[in-house]
């Protein structure tokens with residue numbers, strides 16, 4: 001006979017953390033390249049990603065590829081309902097869990113590559129910040145270019161694009177094509193050690209020319225909004 005688990009155990013932080021790891025690992029087994037890491041981000045990584053957003057009042061933040069919501073929890077805590085947060089995840093099972101975990105949050109089940117349509121449908125006009133936890137290095141280069149170009153067009157001039165990375169030691173080169181200012185926050189207390197690129201001042205026209213020449217003249221979607 002299965003005995004009921006005592007509520008003190010069921011709701012303990014340890015059991016909660018283990019359950020989150022297990023859900024994350026199952027998602028990794030479903031799509032290793034989609035998840036790109038075997039464990040959710042640590043609280044230190046989450047803090048590095050949202051640092052500086054405490055002051056924001058009004059406006060919109062988009063979080064892309066949220067997994068089990070390790071960074072979402074910190075984002076919703078620091079913004080405390082003062083701005084609109086769009087939480088985007090592709091995996092339906094993770095979305096179900098996210099809706100249970102963050103009952104009042106705006107969870108969007110969809111592909112981040114449909115960024116433009118997603119924002120238009122929700123009548124968002126501009127974005128203050130983008131938190132991106134997508135495995136960008138696994139994306140096809142044209143998809144990555146188009147997504148970053150879309151993000152540049154939607155970001156307010158004073159906004160930021162924040163990319164979670166586990167390969168941050170390889171450098172920030174690809175983001176320098178899109179942003180004038182790129183800094184890195186390193187987080188050793190994460191499995192595996194992580195980094196966060198903080199990118200500001202989106203570049204528009206020079207980027208279009210540079211990308212087109214990289215793609216042998218094939219046009220890119222830029223400045224069409």
Ligand SMILES: C[S@@+](CC[C@H](N)C(=O)[O-])C[C@H]1O[C@@H](n2cnc3c(N)ncnc32)[C@H](O)[C@@H]1O
Pocket residue numbers: 034035036037039040041064065066067068069070071088089090091094110111112113133134135164
């Ligand atoms: C590195 S994991 C997220 C980690 C999580 N944010 C954390 O910090 O613990 C990447 C997430 O992006 C999602 N994902 C991958 N490709 C996507 C896409 N094209 N659109 C939306 N989500 C995507 C995966 O399902 C996965 O949950």
